[in-house]
Amino acid sequence: MPKLLLAAAAEQRQMESLNARAGKLDFDGVDEELGLHLLDLHWNRQHHAYLTTYRPAFMRDMACSGLYFSKILLNAIYYGASKFSDRLELRKDPSDVRTAGWRFRNRVRDLLGQALDHSAITTIQALLQMSSSLFALGDEQSAAWVYAGTAFRMIFDLGLHVDPTMLPNFSRLSDEDVEIRRRVYWAAFVVDKMQSLYQGRPASLRAADSQVSIKFLDTYEELEHWLPYAYTTETRYTGSAGYSVSTFTELCKLCVILNDILDKMYCEGRTARPVNELMEDLDNLETRLQCWQSELPEHLQLDPKSEIRTANIPPPHVLSLLYVSGYSSSYGPLNMTNVSQLHVECPSNTPTPSIRFRGPPTPSLPFSSGLVVCRMRRSCYQYCQARAAVRSCLLDTQSTISRILRDIRSCYHIRTHCGCSRSCL
16 A cells, blocks of 8 residues: 555654654664764765665664664664765764764674674665765775675575565565565665676676566655755755655666666677677667656656756756766767777678677766767778767767756755765765
8 A cells, every 4th residue: 555655654754853852763872963963964865876775664663673773774874974974073084084984884894793694674775885885985896896795695585586565475564564675676786787887797686587566655755855965054956856766766777777788788608799689689778778768757857958947956866867877878888998998800701790898897977978889880980980979979978967067066065075976966
């Protein structure tokens, strides 16, 4: 019953302040004011990226040590939110923002030892939170990969890769249980694709190995008014509907396509293929991406070349969807580094050349540059033309994205602590 879950979420939001005033919330030894500050930051920023934590259940069980609250998850949230805070006491080195939340990271390490003895949903959520936070630092990608990999193992251990409605004991699961299991699985699926795409590594959660519905029951956060957690009162931005649920839903659908892009473009067993076979796959992927783009809800469609009005600027997680879709449309290998690694081979005894991609994709600024490189036909001349076209398109789109960010920055506060736009938007 989605409406009942929506009503329960609204009621629980009212209970949060009551439980806080009554001193019922477990902050794991952290000062209450600081703990609430970090939670507010989390629900305002990082939470909307993947909806890993289900706020009504987490905040309710934080007051009663329930099933969907754990100290390892709480400290993972603290750690992820610390980088958005301006409080110097959160840093090990006050002059180095990268040390923000260091004590919470140590606390997670301490708690993780026992948590690894058995799989739990809150442990999966904590690992995904830590993985996303560490990945954003840039030089912690190995740690992020290991944390995420452990979470994926636990997902299979708990059977989260199968939709709850298909389980034999489905009748014993509440609507809230179903919602949480779906959100956790799809959050992990998205994290897996993002990290695999950026690092050029094989995906761990494959669409063919799972069957989980991308239908979320609680839409409370969809139209909830969103305002940035800013450190200045001088802002012209009046806020926007959050659109969190629809944004995450579309991101999940996009990552299903990304799963096939990774399989067809970067699978080690398919590095050398006839050009006609490659072109057939690329045409299919392009069609699917175009269908996904055309079916986006109106409020998620943003033309980067149109003038953006202050009142129409969406929340950062909506912009992130545009960012990821641009990367997907360019298929990763279309950035300039990988274009230089593409080789057209035409042996003298073979009338049809093959295309080889050498090495994994490298992170670069993603843009909707189209499939200009992949539409090469059998000649190095066309390849050089394609490469020049990609360069021109990337430079043009880079200018457009920069303009959008300038417009956004003038409307609400954005912190780019780590020099990494994907972490702080």
